[in-house]
Amino acid sequence: MYRVAVIKGDGIGPEVVDSAIRVVNSVTDRIRFYEFEGGFEVFKRIGSPISEDDLKEIRKMDAILFGATTTPFNVPGYRSLIVTLRKELDLYANLRIIPDLSNGKEIVIVRENTEGLYARDGIGFSDRAIDFRIITLEGARRIAKFAINLAKERNSFITFVHKANVLKGDRFFREIVLEIAEREGVEVREAIIDSFMIKLVKNPWDHGVILTENMFGDIISDLATIHAGSIGIVPSGNYGDEIALFEPIHGSAPDIAGKGIANPIGAILSAAMMLDYLGLNGKVVWEATRRYVRYGNLTPDMGGTATTSEVTKGIISEIYSF
Amino acid sequence: MYRVAVIKGDGIGPEVVDSAIRVVNSVTDRIRFYEFEGGFEVFKRIGSPISEDDLKEIRKMDAILFGATTTPFNVPGYRSLIVTLRKELDLYANLRIIPDLSNGKEIVIVRENTEGLYARDGIGFSDRAIDFRIITLEGARRIAKFAINLAKERNSFITFVHKANVLKGDRFFREIVLEIAEREGVEVREAIIDSFMIKLVKNPWDHGVILTENMFGDIISDLATIHAGSIGIVPSGNYGDEIALFEPIHGSAPDIAGKGIANPIGAILSAAMMLDYLGLNGKVVWEATRRYVRYGNLTPDMGGTATTSEVTKGIISEIYSF
Ligand SMILES: CC(C)[C@H](C(=O)O)[C@@H](O)C(=O)O
Ligand SMILES: CC(C)[C@H](C(=O)O)[C@@H](O)C(=O)O
Numbered sequence: 001m002y003r004v005a006v007i008k009g010d011g012i013g014p015e016v017v018d019s020a021i022r023v024v025n026s027v028t029d030r031i032r033f034y035e036f037e038g039g040f041e042v043f044k045r046i047g048s049p050i051s052e053d054d055l056k057e058i059r060k061m062d063a064i065l066f067g068a069t070t071t072p073f074n075v076p077g078y079r080s081l082i083v084t085l086r087k088e089l090d091l092y093a094n095l096r097i098i099p100d101l102s103n104g105k106e107i108v109i110v111r112e113n114t115e116g117l118y119a120r121d122g123i124g125f126s127d128r129a130i131d132f133r134i135i136t137l138e139g140a141r142r143i144a145k146f147a148i149n150l151a152k153e154r155n156s157f158i159t160f161v162h163k164a165n166v167l168k169g170d171r172f173f174r175e176i177v178l179e180i181a182e183r184e185g186v187e188v189r190e191a192i193i194d195s196f197m198i199k200l201v202k203n204p205w206d207h208g209v210i211l212t213e214n215m216f217g218d219i220i221s222d223l224a225t226i227h228a229g230s231i232g233i234v235p236s237g238n239y240g241d242e243i244a245l246f247e248p249i250h251g252s253a254p255d256i257a258g259k260g261i262a263n264p265i266g267a268i269l270s271a272a273m274m275l276d277y278l279g280l281n282g283k284v285v286w287e288a289t290r291r292y293v294r295y296g297n298l299t300p301d302m303g304g305t306a307t308t309s310e311v312t313k314g315i316i317s318e319i320y321s322f
Numbered sequence: 323m324y325r326v327a328v329i330k331g332d333g334i335g336p337e338v339v340d341s342a343i344r345v346v347n348s349v350t351d352r353i354r355f356y357e358f359e360g361g362f363e364v365f366k367r368i369g370s371p372i373s374e375d376d377l378k379e380i381r382k383m384d385a386i387l388f389g390a391t392t393t394p395f396n397v398p399g400y401r402s403l404i405v406t407l408r409k410e411l412d413l414y415a416n417l418r419i420i421p422d423l424s425n426g427k428e429i430v431i432v433r434e435n436t437e438g439l440y441a442r443d444g445i446g447f448s449d450r451a452i453d454f455r456i457i458t459l460e461g462a463r464r465i466a467k468f469a470i471n472l473a474k475e476r477n478s479f480i481t482f483v484h485k486a487n488v489l490k491g492d493r494f495f496r497e498i499v500l501e502i503a504e505r506e507g508v509e510v511r512e513a514i515i516d517s518f519m520i521k522l523v524k525n526p527w528d529h530g531v532i533l534t535e536n537m538f539g540d541i542i543s544d545l546a547t548i549h550a551g552s553i554g555i556v557p558s559g560n561y562g563d564e565i566a567l568f569e570p571i572h573g574s575a576p577d578i579a580g581k582g583i584a585n586p587i588g589a590i591l592s593a594a595m596m597l598d599y600l601g602l603n604g605k606v607v608w609e610a611t612r613r614y615v616r617y618g619n620l621t622p623d624m625g626g627t628a629t630t631s632e633v634t635k636g637i638i639s640e641i642y643s644f
Contacts, residue, residue, distance in 0.1 A: 073486035073493060080487060117455065122490025129494035131455040133439065138449070163537070164395035165402060168444025171395060172451035195573070197545035198553065201523065215485070219541060223519035231520065251517070 002031045002278050005061040007038050007050075009081070011252025012262035013067025019264030019312040020065060020271040026316045028280050034061065038081045039069040049081040055088060059243065063274050064089075066247035067267065070254060079121065082247070086113050091238035091245055092139065093146040094217060098224045098234050099269070100205075101293040107200075107224045108154070109210045110147040111217025113238055115139045116169070118214045135169035135213065140176040146239070147211040148177075148186045157187035157208040161196050161216055173213065193219075200224060221249060230301040232263030235270035237277065244277050246270040260307045263299040265289060268315060288318035324353045324600050327383040329360050329372075331403070333574025334584035335389025341586030341634040342387060342593040348638045350602050356383065360403045361391040371403040377410060381565065385596050386411075388569035389589065392576060401443065404569070408435050413560035413567055414461065415468040416539060420546040420556050421591070422527075423615040429522075429546045430476070431532045432469040433539025435560055437461045438491070440536045457491035457535065462498040468561070469533040470499075470508045479509035479530040483518050483538055495535065515542075522546060543571060552623040554585030557592035559599065566599050568592040582629045585621040587611060590637060610640035 006021070008014040024031055036058060038050040049069075058064060064085070071080035085091070092114045098107040115134055122131035151158050160177050162170035174190075181188045189208070191199060193216050199207070200220065204227045212220060225231040231250045238245040248266025256262055268289060275282035296314045298304030306314075328343070330336040346353055358380060360372035371391075380386060386407070393402035407413070414436045420429040437456055444453035473480050482499050484492035496512075503510045511530070513521060515538050521529070522542065526549045534542060547553040553572045560567040570588025578584055590611060597604035618636045620626030628636075 071487045073496075083488065117485075118488060122455075124490050124494060127460070128456060128458040129491040130457075131489045131491050133444075133453040133455060134450060135452075136450040163439075163540075165393045166405065166440060166537075167453045168446050169451040169453050172446060174395075194540045194544040195553075197519075197541060198548055201545070201548050215488075218485075218516045219519060222516040223523070223545070226520055226523050 002062045003060075004031050004033050004274070005058045005064040006033045006035045007064065007066050007081070008035070009039055009067040009069035009252060010041070011068055011070055011254045011257040013069060013252055015257070015260065015262045015308050016248060016264045016267035017065060017067040019308055020267040022312055023268045023285060023316060023319070024271050024275065026319050027275065027284055030280065031278075033065070040072060040078065043078055049079065049084050059089065061243065063243060063277060064245040065271060065274060066245050068248065068250060068252040070252045083118060085245060086238055087118070089240055089243055089245065090114060091240040091243070092142055093239040094236060095150070095239065095273075096221045096224075096234065096236040096249055097273070098221070098228045100227060101229070101233065101290050104290070105205045107204050107207070107210070107227060108150070109212070109217060109221050109224060110143065110150065111212060111221060112139065112143040112214050114214070116214030133167065133169050135173050137176070140173045141180065144177045144180045144211065147209050148181055148184050151186050151209040152184065154209065157189060159189045159191055159207040159210045161191045161193055161210060161212040161220065163193045163216075165192065170213065177211065196220070197223065201226070225249070230263055231266070232299065232301045233265040233269065235266055235273055237270070237273045239277075244274070246274040246277075260309065261299055262308050263301050264308045264312050268312070284319055284322060285315075288315050288322070291318045324384045325382070326353050326355050326596070327380045327386045328355045328357045329386065329388050329403070330357070331361055331389040331391035331574060332363070333390055333392055333576045333579040335391060335574055337579070337582065337584045337630050338570060338586045338589035339387060339389040341630055342589040344634055345590050345607060345638060345641070346593050346597065348641050349597065349606055352602065353600075355387070362394060362400065365400055371401065371406050381411065383565065385565060385599060386567035387593060387596060388567050390570065390572065390574040392574045405440060407567060408560055409440070411562050411565055411567065412436060413562040413565070414464055415561040416558060417472070417561065417595075418543045418546070418556065418558040418571055419595070420543070420550045422549060423551070423555065423612050426612070427527045429526050429529070429532070429549060430472070431534070431539060431543045431546060432465065432472065433534060433543060434461065434465040434536050436536070438536030455489065455491050457495050459498070462495045463502065466499045466502045466533065469531050470503055470506050473508050473531040474506065476531065479511060481511045481513055481529040481532045483513045483515055483532060483534040483542065485515045487514065492535065499533065518542070519545065523548070547571070552585055553588070554621065554623045555587040555591065557588055557595055559592070559595045566596070568596040568599075582631065583621055584630050585623050586630050586634050590634070606641055606644060607637075610637050610644070613640045
């Protein structure tokens with residue numbers, strides 16, 4: 001039996017996570033889910049977005065399934081739950097897969113997930129505020145290895161996206177990436193973050209495994225979703241050496257919360273990535289989703305009229321039909 | 323007589339600046355151009371991308387016309403010429419106008435140009451490298467005022483793009499922007515940098531005056547060029563309180579340098595912004611360019627077969643036809 005922590009969050013988080021759990025349960029009975037609370041509501045009660053006790057329990061789990069939370073940005077001292085979890089659990093590799101479900105193509109992004117501008121809180125003074133973009137040797141090495149291994153598995157290459165013409169940290173990161181890739185016999189192409197924007201719009205499928213620093217990865221991965229039809233279908237895995245967390249990359253979308261029309265596919269494919277991570281059959285979920293998308297009614301974000309529940313049921317019946 | 327410093331740079335820089343100068347000379351005889359050298363070649367000789375003496379001369383000029391330079395990013399101690407000039411001359415407001423020349427629409431971006439991750443060089447240690455993202459009260463105030471004044475002139479509003487849910491500096495910046503805008507009666511809409519990527523692709527013309535920090539502005543403005551047909555037509559002005567520098571936002575494009583096929587329109591429209599700044603007739607250059615683009619043969623980056631020189635001549639004859 002695998003033990004999976006579930007943090008549904010708020011907004012559409014609970015709706016899409018429920019869908020993902022239904023799908024997982026239709027594939028395997030080897031997972032038990034344990035629900036945990038977290039986010040701004042918890043912060044208001046205890047001054048931290050998740051309790052120490054819960055974190056301790058979660059560390060013992062095999063994986064985490066995460067929905068979405070709303071992060072208010074004008075509350076002093078509040079750090080978003082997902083950033084806290086990535087940091088606390090040292091989930092250093094954020095793998096985002098932007099699929100074109102109709103043709104099987106994918107944009108693959110490996111975002112460093114614990115350092116850069118997210119490494120620590122900035123400092124505010126009366127006349128200025130400073131954030132720190134920190135790239136460590138250890139941090140750069142482990143993420144470079146993660147991406148390079150993935151490129152090997154996929155018979156692909158690395159596109160390292162950086163701003164080394166301005167940033168010391170990216171010059172440092174770049175040396176490490178080039179060195180490890182050479183040793184491992186993996187090709188590295190380079191792109192500067194600004195002009196990469198244009199390439200990602202115009203030739204999205206040509207970049208092998210995209211490797212980049214935390215904030216650049218945040219920006220690139222949202223942009224890449226324009227090729228997926230909707231950000232609502234894009235899954236991700238946040239991997240550490242001990243545990244991994246899976247979440248759709250979309251946010252909590254408070255405007256459509258409770259209406260039953262959130263796109264569950266991002267959460268469902270995140271669950272598929274989780275099944276793969278646990279050594280269970282994630283492939284069947286990917287394949288069922290691809291099939292369903294080909295003919296099925298989709299949610300409004302994809303131009304359809306389906307509800308969250310209809311899409312979920314549709315994918316589950318595809319799974320049963322295998 | 324106005325005195326304008328010219329720094330052509332390398333790659334296609336000299337070709338497009340020559341075009342811009344020809345266009346300016348067809349509009350007015352009130353400008354005298356003075357050429358200065360700068361860039362990596364100068365750095366190799368004197369250890370700095372531009373000499374102190376030249377900088378001193380340039381400070382006395384009325385404006386600067388800049389082409390493009392290649393910035394190698396693996397040379398220790400080298401800081402790109404354009405970043406050096408922005409900093410040394412305190413050109414704090416980078417205004418980038420991404421035009422759709424066929425219908426007159428524009429994306430207007432105000433990028434803070436001296437602070438953020440460009441404020442100072444990062445520091446390298448054996449086990450890490452740190453860059454600093456610095457936002458000062460003074461820096462935030464002056465750029466907010468610049469953008470808010472522009473929004474007023476244009477009868478428009480501000481879209482402030484930030485990552486205040488993670489960055490202290492952007493929370494600081496945000497407070498200042500909101501305060502000044504309220505005082506000035508200008509509406510502020512907000513967008514988070516990651517999801518703004520998608521909005522900028524899908525609804526490019528809906529954002530009024532986009533205001534953002536230095537690196538985000540770098541990224542956003544390249545992305546915005548996808549709506550211009552080619553990055554080759556996008557002009558910019560870098561404004562300080564004493565002087566301003568005008569440059570196309572494209573780079574030095576060494577791959578097409580010397581072939582005579584570089585798009586001169588970005589440099590020509592930058593010269594138009596310069597004419598406006600000097601109180602001369604930039605409008606006629608904008609209008610002539612718009613007319614030429616409607617029927618004229620364009621350079622290969624825009625799907626045409628014209629040379630740099632043909633496009634330049636075409637625009638000049640439009641000017642003479644007024
Ligand atoms: C909510 C926010 C803090 C987060 C991030 O910046 O990483 C989100 O945009 C993401 O990409 O997961
Ligand atoms: C060449 C580079 C240093 C520069 C920048 O990052 O500002 C360029 O991309 C720009 O946008 O003018």
